[in-house]
Amino acid sequence: MNRDPRPDPLIEGLAGLADDAPPRLLDRIAARWVRADSPVGAVFVAFTDRGVAYVRRDGPGVAEEFRRRFGRPLLRADSPPDGLAPALLGGGTAAPEVAVDLRGLTGFQADVLRAARTIPRGQVRPYAWVADLVGRPRAVRAVGTALATNPVPLVIPCHRVTRSDGTLGQYIFGADAKADLLREERAAAG
Amino acid sequence: MRVIEDVDQWFVELYDQHRGLVFSAALRLSGARGDAEDLAAEAFLRAYRAASGYGEERRAALRTRAWIMTILMNVWRNHLRAVARRPPPDPLDDAADPPDAAESVEQAVERQETSGELAALLRRLPENQREAVVLRHVGGLSIGEIAEALGVAEGTAKSHVSRGLSRLRALAAGLDQGGFR
Structure with missing residues (x-):
């Protein structure tokens, strides 16, 4: 009870320097997820404040795999990121590009994916074309590996990269899905 | 409940409880809102990654306020070391008008x-x-x-x-x- 009843302006001033975190801070930390329809069926999509980070077929373990790979909290999104639906459908020439978050990839992997993203709907390119474009013409096999681990298939159309012998090669969603997608895209473009 | 894991729910509670404290401390240590956001985001991410490996019992036993602030202070000191070679900003850069000489x-x-x-x-x-x-x-x-x-x-x-x-x-x-x- 022997406390000075007058407030200490310095202590009060310091307490007044406390502030709430800006609302966007959480989005710099956590990723959000939605389910969405795609040509390969229902997909799980995670995105950050930078863009779409992860697209996989929806199913058991998909969220755990995201956490293992990205080490971020994963919260349900109120709404999908702008432009997601057309991006999952392979984009048209008129569709705006949805932002992607390729942090966590090596520079080479990111270059390969950006190169793959330039292939127009209805067309395909060989792995060697991508290797040339990223300035590593001898790294054809590494290009294949980078595409095989594409975190954002469909949004970045790695399915449009095929083998130079005319066969389609592997795909995250399976070789049959790759064939179906390319057939649909050719038909739509034709 | 398949996608929302316990550790994420735990994290949201941690974040809601301490975001003001972590951000304010980062802001008053660094003196810049942009740096404060970087520092606070980094501290919460590290907290999440550490807690993901802890298991429920250990998470529940954490005294979270001292714990998250310990992480923030480590992040802050790493930041200080990283900028140590840059010239310090003028501390009066963001000071306001000179005080009135008659003020107490x-x-x-x-x-x-x-x-x-x-x-x-x-x-x-x-x-x-x-x-x-x-x-x-x-x-x-x-x-x-x-x-x-x-x-x-x-x-x-x-x-x-x-x-x-x-x-x-x-x-x-x-x-x-x-x-x-």
């Missing part, structure tokens, strides 16, 4: 609270005193929590707070008399 110390401190000048004075304290004062009087941590977050003995934490406050009062008085102009 109390009036000067009150005005500084609204003008941001107190925040600028804070940045003129020696690092260990500034950390202790920010944690104690901006963050409201106990001496025990401060000692834990700074990795020092409680007596040391207490002494840093008290010396920091004395120095702040002297700085505010000096400003009041135009001593730093």
